[in-house]
Amino acid sequence: MQWAIATAAFLASAVEFVEAFTIVLVVGVTINWRSSLLGAFAAAATLAVIVATLGVALVKWVPINDFRLAVGIILILFGLKWLKKAILRYSGLKALHDEEAIFEENMAEIRARGGTIAPSFQPFGIVLSYKAVLLEGLEVAFIVITFGSSISKTAAASGILSAALGATAAGVLVITAGAIIQAPLTRVPENTLKFVVGIMLTSFGTFWAAEGFGFAWPLSDAFIPILIAIYLLASYALVSWLKQYKRRASPRPSLPSVERESEGEAPEQEEVRP
């Protein structure tokens, strides 16, 4: 066992597992766990096939930057869609005839009647979970192979084994921690969760899309929380702007005639047209 390689692989993989698990967690809490886990397991199966087929040649054959770019663009599109809806809802400007709201109302009605709603598979949730786990899983595979092969060629096999053990330990740790924190998350209001999902998807999407173009973020993966902070601040500013717009756009409420009379004002005469 080569501890230096195992530790390095553990730390690097933990970051990737946290990123993948964040997406799986938010999909599970906001859409449903069935879709989220199906996407995650499907990605794990795909990953297993890729790794079993290509082995250490994976690093040479999989265009990781192109994959990052594709996933990044899709996450930005998904994220902006969710973020826009959440911002409109927070500012009170969400359209009245909203299909999603109608669906949620129907669901609430069914629950109120004592009925149950079978959690169905949602393609949106499955795709999100699948893409995140596949991308991050590939990155973990890259870490294991590159870290493991970084020592002399004769010891490469034991190096890869040590790196794989380190990565596995990181995966177990992250999944255990996630299983503990998912229960309190279910008590967070749904709108807030959807807003957080929008922020997360947009942040991860921005990060991966730029990496896909070969851009190296300052502080590497540690820049993701900074992106999250930027989008949170911008969203707060947008909500404030929309609230102001709504106040300006809505007509000034007129005083009732009784109140006006008591203030010494004569009630307005209605114009009579022939």
Add this chain to the structure above:
Amino acid sequence: MKVIRAIYNFIVGDMTILIGVIITMLVLALISYVGALAPLRVATGIILVVAVLVVLTASLYREIRG
């Protein structure tokens, strides 16, 4: 046509966001592959963040105006 529309609605469902993101990616691709624009490559991250925020603002503006 129905299939394309279903995919469009599934992924984004908003023309401003879709066009905005496509234009951003085209600009970033130009910066990434055209030699004359190489000095801008260090700003890829900032350009992307600003573009995403502009697209979001434009989409919200269109929503309240439309």
